[in-house]
Amino acid sequence: MFLSSVGFSVVMMSIWPYLQKIDPTADTSFLGWVIASYSLGQMVASPIFGLWSNYRPRKEPLIVSILISVAANCLYAYLHIPASHNKYYMLVARGLLGIGAAVVRSYTAGATSLQERTSSMANISMC
Numbered sequence: 001m002f003l004s005s006v007g008f009s010v011v012m013m014s015i016w017p018y019l020q021k022i023d024p025t026a027d028t029s030f031l032g033w034v035i036a037s038y039s040l041g042q043m044v045a046s047p048i049f050g051l052w053s054n055y056r057p058r059k060e061p062l063i064v065s066i067l068i069s070v071a072a073n074c075l076y077a078y079l080h081i082p083a084s085h086n087k088y089y090m091l092v093a094r095g096l097l098g099i100g101a102a103v104v105r106s107y108t109a110g111a112t113s114l115q116e117r118t119s120s121m122a123n124i125s126m127c
Contacts (some may be wrong), residue, residue, distance in 0.1 A: 008101070009040070011076070015090075022086040030087060037091050040079030041098025042105065050106035058110075061103050063097050 015034060019026045049061045076093040079086050104124060112120045 007073070009039075015094075018079070019087060019090060022090070026087045030091075033092050034087075034091050037095040038098035038101075041095040042102045045099040045102035046106045046109075049103045050110060053103075053106060053110055056108060062066075065100045065103035067100075070095055070117070072096035072100055 012035070016031055019031060019034065049065065052061045072093050075089060075096070079089050079093065082089060105121070108120050108124055109117060
């Protein structure tokens with residue numbers, strides 16, 4: 001989660017200049033959607049990964065989330081290559097990155113008791 005949070009923070013600073021470079025038609029309203037897509041992806045995927053972890057070994061969703069994160073970061077890195085619709089690819093890349101980061105929160109929720117959960121989630125966010 002620490003590496004994911006560092007990546008999130010580093011990329012967050014570059015989103016607006018990168019978005020303007022790949023698609024000059026993008027406005028600040030679209031920037032808001034790009035930034036929100038990470039959290040939306042995490043919100044949607046956390047219960048899915050949590051349910052998956054309840055019925056299968058925890059290793060499976062962890063591996064899938066890592067693969068999704070790698071694919072999303074590669075997509076983000078090469079956004080400048082397609083000839084059109086680049087801003088939408090950025091939106092997808094950020095959403096997929098949120099999906100990839102969701103497994104850590106679902107794992108923490110499943111691995112802690114109710115008394116430990118609040119402080120554990122706070123520590124993850126602090127990372």
